[in-house]
Each structure stands twice: as structure tokens, then as C-alpha cells.
Amino acid sequence: MKKLILVSVLGLYGAVFAAPLTDKESLEVVKLVDDRQRNSGDYTSLCYVKESEKSKEPKVFQAVVYRRDADDKFMILFTKPKEEAGKGYLKIDKNLWMFDPGTGKWERRTERERIGGTNSRRGDFDESRLADEYTVTFDGEDKLGNFKVHKFKLKAKDGVDVAYPILGLWVDQDSKNLLKREEYSLSSKLMRTSFYPKWNKKYSESKKAEVWIPEEIRIFDELEKGNSTVVVIKETDLKTLDNNIFTKAWVESKSK
Amino acid sequence: MKQFLRIAYRNLISHSGRTLILGSAIALVTALLTLMLALTSGIKTRMTENAMALSTGHLNVGGFMKISQSSSAPIVQHKEKIQELIEKNIPELDFIVDRVRAYGKIISDKHSIMVPMNGVDMSREAKTLGRLEAISGSIADLAKPGHVVIFAAQAKKLEVVVGDLVTISMPTYRNIYNTKDLKVAAILKDLGLLSAFSAFIHHADAREVYDMSAHSTGGIMLYLKSMNDVGGVETRLRKLLTDNGHTLMDKESNPFWMKFERVSGESWVGQRLDVTTWEDEISFLKWILDIFNALTFVLTFVLMFIVVVGLVNNMWMAIRERTAEIGTMRAVGLQRRSVLQLFVFESMMLSVAAVGSGIVLGALIVGLLNVLKISVSSEAFVMFLMSNEIWLNLRTVDIIFVFILLCGLLSFGSLIPAYRASKMKPITAINHVN
Numbered sequence: 185m186k187k188l189i190l191v192s193v194l195g196l197y198g199a200v201f202a203a204p205l206t207d208k209e210s211l212e213v214v215k216l217v218d219d220r221q222r223n224s225g226d227y228t229s230l231c232y233v234k235e236s237e238k239s240k241e242p243k244v245f246q247a248v249v250y251r252r253d254a255d256d257k258f259m260i261l262f263t264k265p266k267e268e269a270g271k272g273y274l275k276i277d278k279n280l281w282m283f284d285p286g287t288g289k290w291e292r293r294t295e296r297e298r299i300g301g302t303n304s305r306r307g308d309f310d311e312s313r314l315a316d317e318y319t320v321t322f323d324g325e326d327k328l329g330n331f332k333v334h335k336f337k338l339k340a341k342d343g344v345d346v347a348y349p350i351l352g353l354w355v356d357q358d359s360k361n362l363l364k365r366e367e368y369s370l371s372s373k374l375m376r377t378s379f380y381p382k383w384n385k386k387y388s389e390s391k392k393a394e395v396w397i398p399e400e401i402r403i404f405d406e407l408e409k410g411n412s413t414v415v416v417i418k419e420t421d422l423k424t425l426d427n428n429i430f431t432k433a434w435v436e437s438k439s440k
Numbered sequence: 441m442k443q444f445l446r447i448a449y450r451n452l453i454s455h456s457g458r459t460l461i462l463g464s465a466i467a468l469v470t471a472l473l474t475l476m477l478a479l480t481s482g483i484k485t486r487m488t489e490n491a492m493a494l495s496t497g498h499l500n501v502g503g504f505m506k507i508s509q510s511s512s513a514p515i516v517q518h519k520e521k522i523q524e525l526i527e528k529n530i531p532e533l534d535f536i537v538d539r540v541r542a543y544g545k546i547i548s549d550k551h552s553i554m555v556p557m558n559g560v561d562m563s564r565e566a567k568t569l570g571r572l573e574a575i576s577g578s579i580a581d582l583a584k585p586g587h588v589v590i591f592a593a594q595a596k597k598l599e600v601v602v603g604d605l606v607t608i609s610m611p612t613y614r615n616i617y618n619t620k621d622l623k624v625a626a627i628l629k630d631l632g633l634l635s636a637f638s639a640f641i642h643h644a645d646a647r648e649v650y651d652m653s654a655h656s657t658g659g660i661m662l663y664l665k666s667m668n669d670v671g672g673v674e675t676r677l678r679k680l681l682t683d684n685g686h687t688l689m690d691k692e693s694n695p696f697w698m699k700f701e702r703v704s705g706e707s708w709v710g711q712r713l714d715v716t717t718w719e720d721e722i723s724f725l726k727w728i729l730d731i732f733n734a735l736t737f738v739l740t741f742v743l744m745f746i747v748v749v750g751l752v753n754n755m756w757m758a759i760r761e762r763t764a765e766i767g768t769m770r771a772v773g774l775q776r777r778s779v780l781q782l783f784v785f786e787s788m789m790l791s792v793a794a795v796g797s798g799i800v801l802g803a804l805i806v807g808l809l810n811v812l813k814i815s816v817s818s819e820a821f822v823m824f825l826m827s828n829e830i831w832l833n834l835r836t837v838d839i840i841f842v843f844i845l846l847c848g849l850l851s852f853g854s855l856i857p858a859y860r861a862s863k864m865k866p867i868t869a870i871n872h873v874n
Contacts (some may be wrong), residue, residue: 277510278508279511280510290736291704291705292706293510294511294611294615294704297558340616344617345616346616347611347617350618367617369609369616369617369619370617370619371620373607373619373621375617406605407545407547407619408547408552409549
């Protein structure tokens, strides 16, 4: 009898803990993924982007990313190689602008802009807003290497303009770090797979909590197999930035 | 006058060796110029014909739809209403087709290319796409959705054959990435540089990928009964659309796929129509014609300079040889003006005969080359010639131009020595000893 009770309890325990997450619980996990990366203040980081295309020599870019999450401002300023130095992307309100130091002109760009001609998009460097932009459903449990993960399927909410309308997320059950992300086209074809193998945390004065920052993002083009992009994020700083940084004039001054 | 012509003719005959050499040189230059003009005209004709089939009508009503300031999609809404308006008000119209315009990637297992794609309704495209020649497969398969038709150079780059699957990828008008897998239905013969900027898919596939309604299209292509009416109809069409409440984009002589950046950078939202001519849509190829025109001009200038110098030199020699004769004619009462006429006639006679022969020779070579249908294997030449074979188009207007230009220049060149001959004093000339 005792044995039967023990088996029942273990069975119940297993059933409870292996049970699929409800939509509400899934949304809470994704909100947590967003929140852990969100910094209510300013953000600066040095990024290296390595673009590899089949039958071409890999190209490496260095850029500085500036963010002010409080009022949704964002900027990327390329510093290397020499021919790309001075090129800048600036997001003001809902408009993404690109500055070309060669012509000295600003051009409005779309959300789908390939940053610096690489396979990375603005969203790869910007604040995570998954819970705001997508509807979340639970897609099962999985294992990524040694990590036990929750799988989620995300669909873009009506009226929200995102580059990829369907996402697949693999979130570490223990740390709640995002480990893998799949991006699908409107016709449900897999277009990009990204891996987030390393995460760093940094204390934010403005948030009064720790902010999690992916140290490395590996992006694989699933349509053109063999093309990949590696984004390495270093020297993250969460100190308050000058007010005049998020202006076209500041980008132009840095491009000279 | 008749007498002078006879004297000029006899002089030319009496120095047959010199006349023949100089006449041959003039004839060769003429033949070369004729060939160059026929080649340029052939390229232009091919370019126009290809453009009409591949990417443009005589006139086009395209446009962009912007759902936000930073977006731009080549979409024309309420196409039926616009077509009806055009059909009612443009009597010069022959027929009309509409195509969904898309600009995206075609991706094979091995490679990818960015290319403007046309979503076509094959039941309405017999007069346009009907003239395209397939190397393999059948363009008629485009009548069914799920197919793509590409050109030979594109197939080579993508490393695909008929029956292979490719993926087309492009953002919808809301900037959302979309894809569709399509089967290669046919591979068409290359038509020069223009074919590198065209591929064809079924209109329903293009609408699906672009996520647009059946009442929207990419561009309405107007084919007129006469191409000469393009200018006048364009002005009326602009006014017609504006009067009916449509907002037009500023005129820019570029194809639609070169306007994305500009339109994305503009702050307006909504629908704006863009009226373009066939010349606007192929303006990015104008440099090829410019190169050939410049080459023809430089070549003609250099050769003409040499021939005119040769002619002037020839006349100096003739005058020197015939100084005593000029003196005798002047002594028996021939006026200075008549001496000038005599030498100019001689030059004109030589020019007319040589230039005429050159044009005949050039026309024969043009005819021979067209009959032989010499195929061009070099990709670079195909790109420039807009065709897989050498095709020249000798127009009457070019023949008249060459004749008047060369005869005029040669006659003008003879004026100086003829004038000097007419200025000779009879007493000095008559005593001149060779």
C-alpha cells in the first residue's frame, strides 16, 4: 500500500512538473526573458559583427551600440573597417535612419534593413519586446545540449509590424535565458536560426536590478545555407549617456 | 554647268589611280559609319522590343503604397477603376496589361540573386511574352501558379534547370518577410542586360507573397497603336489621373525598382501613382547606347579628318598639276567663280560616287550579317548587343544622314584649295612649269 502511495505521489509530481505551460505561464516566461534584458536607463556596448558568406571572404565590422530604452531611442555607429567607419543607424520614434559618410546624407530605412549589409537586423541589437509584439503559445519541452528548455511558438499580434511574423524560442528552464531563436516567414518557412550561447549580467543603477546581455549571438541563414553572422557584444556600459547623443548632428560629428 | 561637270568627270577619269585610291578610302569610311549606325540602331530596336516584352508598356501607370513613412511597396490599388478610366479616355490605346511588380531574391540550393519579378497573367500576355524564346521548358506553364520563368544567365548563376525548386523571398507591403517555393517552368534565351533584370511568376503567387488583394496590382502597362503618340498621351494621362483624384509622384526617369530607396525616404503615406514612359523604364540601359553613339562619333571624326585631309591634299596636287591649264582657261575668259565651281564639282562628284558606293557596300554587309545570323557566345557581347546574335538595322534616315554629312564635309573641305585655284592670276598660272 505504501509502495502504491509513493508511486502515485511520484507520478503526480512528474505529471505536475512535466505538464505543458498554460498560455498565461508561457507569456510570463517570455515577459521574464524581455524583462531580464531590459534596462530602463541607457546602454552602450562595443559590438563585433563577423559576416560569412559562402564563396566569399568573411568580413568583420566593429560598431558601438547606444540605447535609451526609456524613450525607445537606438543608434549604431560603425567604427571599423576603415571603409565602413562613420556609417551610422539612428532610430528616432518609429523611423530608422542611416547616415552614409561617403555622401553625407541621411536616408530613411525599413525595419528589414540588413545592418551594414550583414544578415543582422536592428532588432538583434535592440531591446527585447517579444511579449509586446507577439502572442505566445507553449510548444513543449526540449533539450539543447545539457540545458533543459521550454519551447515557445510566437505569432505577431495584429497590426504590429515585425520583420518575422512567426518565432520559435528555446528558453533555459533554470536561468530563463534565451538560448535559441528561429525566425519564420509569413508562409512559415524557416529563414534564420540564432543561438545565444553566452550571457552576461550587469547591475543597472536605473533599473536597480541586474540586466542580462547576450555576449554572443550566432545567426544562421536558413534560406541561403552557408551564410552566417556572429555578433559579439563586449564592454557593455549602463551609465547615463549625454542627451545630445541620439541626434543626427552627433552621428555626423563622429563621422568626420 | 553641264560643261563643268563634264570637265570635272574627265579630270577624275584622267587621274584614275589617284581617284580610285581616294574614292575607296571615302567608300570604306562611309561603309564603316553605315555599319556603326546600323549596329546602334539594331541595339536600340532590340532594346525597345525586349523592354516592351519584359518590363514596360509604351506608358505605365505604377506607383507606391506606403503604410508608414519608412515603408514602400510597388502597389497600385483599385486597378479595375484605373484601367476603366484609361480605356474610356485614351483612344490611342491598343491593349492594356497589368503586372504585379515584386523585387526580391530567388534562392536555389547553391546561390541566390536579387531580381525584379513580374507577376503575370499569361492569358493576357500573348502579345508581350509570346515573342520570348525558351531554351528549355515552356513559358506557357506560367498559366498555372507555382512556377517561375528565368533567363539563361540567371539559371547559370543559380545552377538550376527546368523542374528544380527555388525559393523566392521578399518582404510584403507591411515589411514582413515572406517566401514561396516555386518550380522552374522555363529557361529563356538571354536578351542582353535587360533580361538580367527580369523574371516571371504567376500573378497569384506574386499577390500571395506580397500579401495583396486581387484588386491591387504593381503596374498597368499601356500599349498604344503608335509609339509616336507616347509624349502626348503621357501628358493627357497625367492630367486624367490627377483630375480623377489620384496623387502622382514627381517624374523620375528610372524603373520602379530603382525608386524604392527614394520613396522609403519620403515622409508621405498612402497611395501615389507614377506615370512613366518606356524610355524611363529602361533609362538605366541608356549608357550602352551612349557608348555606341560616342564610339561612332569618335571613329567617324577621326576617319573623316583623315579622308578630308587626303582629299584636300589630292586637290592641291591636282591644282599644282593643272596650274597652266587654269591659267589658259582664265586667259580665254573663264571667271574666278567658275574655276572655284569646277574644282568643287570635281570634289562633289568624287564624294557622291564614293559615299554612294560606301553606303551600298555597308548595306550589303548589313544584309549579309543579318542573313548569316552570326550567334554571339560571349556574355559581355550579349549584354551589350541585347541579343544572342548580331542583328543590324539600317534605317533610311541613317542612310540620308550619312550621305548628306559625308558629301557635305568633303565638299566643304574642297572649298579652300578650289578658292586658292580661283585666285590665281592668269599670267602667272599660264607660265607655270611643272
